[in-house]
Structure formats: C-alpha cells, structure tokens
Amino acid sequence: MTTFDPKTMRRIAIMTGGGDAPGMNACVRAVVRTALNADLEVMGIQGAYAGLIRGDFIPLTARDVGGIIQRGGTFLQTDRLPQFKEDAYQEKGMQQLHDHQIDALVVIGGDGSLNGALALHRRGFPVMGVPASIDNDIWGTNMAIGVDTALNTILEAIDKLRDTASSHKRAFLIEVMGRNCGYLALMSGICGGAEVILIPEMEVSLEEVAERLIDSYQRGKTHAIIVSAEGAAHQSDDIAKYLKEKGTGFDVRVTILGHVQRGGRPSAFDRLLALRLGNAAVQCLLDGKTGMMVGLLGREVSPVPLEQVTSQPRQANLDYYDLARVLAR
Numbered sequence: 331m332t333t334f335d336p337k338t339m340r341r342i343a344i345m346t347g348g349g350d351a352p353g354m355n356a357c358v359r360a361v362v363r364t365a366l367n368a369d370l371e372v373m374g375i376q377g378a379y380a381g382l383i384r385g386d387f388i389p390l391t392a393r394d395v396g397g398i399i400q401r402g403g404t405f406l407q408t409d410r411l412p413q414f415k416e417d418a419y420q421e422k423g424m425q426q427l428h429d430h431q432i433d434a435l436v437v438i439g440g441d442g443s444l445n446g447a448l449a450l451h452r453r454g455f456p457v458m459g460v461p462a463s464i465d466n467d468i469w470g471t472n473m474a475i476g477v478d479t480a481l482n483t484i485l486e487a488i489d490k491l492r493d494t495a496s497s498h499k500r501a502f503l504i505e506v507m508g509r510n511c512g513y514l515a516l517m518s519g520i521c522g523g524a525e526v527i528l529i530p531e532m533e534v535s536l537e538e539v540a541e542r543l544i545d546s547y548q549r550g551k552t553h554a555i556i557v558s559a560e561g562a563a564h565q566s567d568d569i570a571k572y573l574k575e576k577g578t579g580f581d582v583r584v585t586i587l588g589h590v591q592r593g594g595r596p597s598a599f600d601r602l603l604a605l606r607l608g609n610a611a612v613q614c615l616l617d618g619k620t621g622m623m624v625g626l627l628g629r630e631v632s633p634v635p636l637e638q639v640t641s642q643p644r645q646a647n648l649d650y651y652d653l654a655r656v657l658a659r
C-alpha cells in the first residue's frame with residue numbers, strides 16, 4: 331500500500347471526470363464536508379482534467395454543496411481531454427496543482443478518469459479515486475456510483491415499451507449504453523423480462539436471435555423484448571433489418587435510449603454509495619493512503635490500488651446470462 335505523510339495536508343482538490351453519473355453531486359458533498367470536518371480546505375476543479383490544465387479552481391464551502399444531494403449530473407462540470415495521456419499535459423496538471431497549493435486530489439469518475447488519477451500518482455502526487463460511471467465497467471467495486479439509477483431509468487423505459495409492444499404484437503429492440511461492458515444490458519434485460527439479451531461478452535448470431543423470436547411467437551407471446559448493449563457485436567439497425575427480412579411473426583421497432591440513461595435524480599442506493607465512498611476517500615487520505623480507489627466489496631467499503639483497478643476490465647457476470655435464458659420461456 332502506498333502512503334504519504336497526511337500531517338502535511340492542508341488543502342485538497344476534487345474533480346468529477348468522464349461521463350456524468352447520478353450521485354456525483356452527492357459524492358462531492360460528502361468529500362467536501364468530510365474534509366472540512368478534518369480542518370482541510372477544499373478546492374473544486376471545474377471541468378475535470380481540461381479544467382485542471384486551465385487552472386479552473388474554485389473554493390468549496392459546506393454551503394456550496396448544499397441542496398445538491400438529489401441532483402443528477404455534476405455541478406462541478408465534466409469534460410473529456412484525451413491529451414491528458416501525454417506527458418506535457420500531465421506536467422501542466424502537476425504544475426497547476428502545485429501553483430494552487432493542493433496537497434491531494436480526489437477524482438470521481440470512470441475508468442478513464444481513474445487512469446488520469448493513476449498518472450498523477452505515478453508522478454508522486456497523492457490521489458484517491460472514487461468509481462462513478464453508469465457503465466459499471468470498473469474493476470474493484472461491485473457497483474459504481476450512477477449504475478443503480480441508470481438501471482432503474484432503463485427498466486422504466488422497458489416496462490413502457492412492453493405496454494405498446496404487446497398491444498401491437500411487436501418486437502422491440504432496445505439499445506442501452508455501457509461502452510464495452512454488458513452490465514446494463516444484462517441486468518436491465520433480466521429484470522425487464524427480455525426474451526433476448528445481446529452483450530459484448532457473449533456473441534450470439536443474428537440467426538439465433540431470429541430463432542428465439544420465432545420460438546417466442548409460436549409459444550403465443552404477444553411481444554418480444556431484445557435488450558442490446560451498445561458494445562454488442564451487431565449494430566441495432568442491422569439486427570432489425572435482418573429480423574424484418576427473415577420474418578419472425580413480430581413487427582420490429584428499434585429504440586435507442588441514449589443519454590436519457592445518464593440523467594435524473596440519484597436513487598437511494600446511489601446516494602448512499604456516493605456518501606460512503608466520498609467519506610471513505612477523504613478518510614483514506616487522512617490515514618496517509620494514496621494511489622487507491624475506494625470500492626464497494628461485498629457490503630464493505632475498501633481501498634483498492636489504482637494499478638490493479640486500471641489494469642483489468644470489469645465484465646458482466648455470465649451466470650446472470652444463463653439465468654436470463656432459463657427465465658425467458
């Protein structure tokens with residue numbers, strides 16, 4: 331475990347990076363108030379690594395983070411800066427942290443943001459990471475902040491689409507986010523009673539998709555739901571075109587849920603997770619830990635080295651895939 335001397339710590343900074351996720355605000359609130367409680371000053375970096383490079387720092391007080399626990403998005407703003415992988419940009423970031431007299435940094439974000447945090451840690455700067463991304467593709471935590479809310483948003487959409495699907499005897503192909511990870515598709519598919527789930531971790535031929543729909547139709551189903559991850563092998567339009575040409579009995583429609591999955595008030599689960607992880611991140615720094623991400627392992631919050639977190643992709647659990655097939659009769 332990497333450590334530094336926390337007694338020298340006076341001022342920390344915080345940023346939210348990558349795609350916004352519901353619960354990021356609740357987490358910032360927890361970081362700020364835990365830090366203030368320990369007599370630390372807190373600066374917010376607006377716009378993630380792009381804001382760091384620009385020197386876009388603002389002081390954060392307890393009142394600045396009032397009234398945000400229930401808000402989706404991130405009031406600190408986020409941005410993507412692919413150049414932060416380059417030495418020159420990281421050096422500029424280090425310089426800004428030094429110029430603003432920052433002693434440690436908390437990064438709340440997805441896999442990419444945590445890679446950025448690791449880069450700063452390797453340059454000797456004390457950092458703590460907090461996993462937040464609707465994709466749930468981060469190794470070292472059962473759940474990332476935002477996943478539960480996104481899952482509930484998707485389920486609400488699936489339930490509504492099923493109403494119209496069964497009224498018209500249609501098949502709906504619903505595309506959900508997740509980048510290269512099938513977690514959102516698999517979990518929303520199983521909880522939404524999908525007939526077919528398509529994820530990057532398990533290739534299924536178009537022929538098999540059609541066969542499953544034909545089988546469902548012949549068994550008297552009035553609708554069929556296909557949940558497809560955006561990272562799955564086949565594009566949604568190609569799947570729909572194939573199914574229309576093949577003829578399955580169902581008329582086919584495609585709904586791409588898109589960014590609606592990222593918005594909205596965080597669920598109770600996400601708020602609690604955000605508060606626990608934000609608090610733990612500051613606590614770890616106060617204990618002299620650095621270069622770690624706080625994750626939810628079982629029911630406990632534990633620090634995991636960023637080196638481990640960023641060196642392996644987290645994939646959907648295929649046990650659920652088998653369960654979904656059994657239950658889709």
Ligand code: ADP
Pocket residue numbers: 347348349379380409410411412413414415416439440441442443444445446447449463
């Ligand atoms: P997320 O954090 O949600 O995974 P991204 O993958 O877009 O989102 O990453 C967010 C930002 O993190 C990138 O725009 C970039 O600034 C930074 N980043 C990503 N990968 C790296 C890396 N390997 N090294 C340094 N910074 C990185």
Ligand code: F6P
Pocket residue numbers: 348349440463464465507508509560592
């Ligand atoms: O990482 C979160 C995420 O919403 C992914 O699921 C999706 O692929 C991506 O971000 C979309 O990014 P953007 O907001 O840049 O379109």
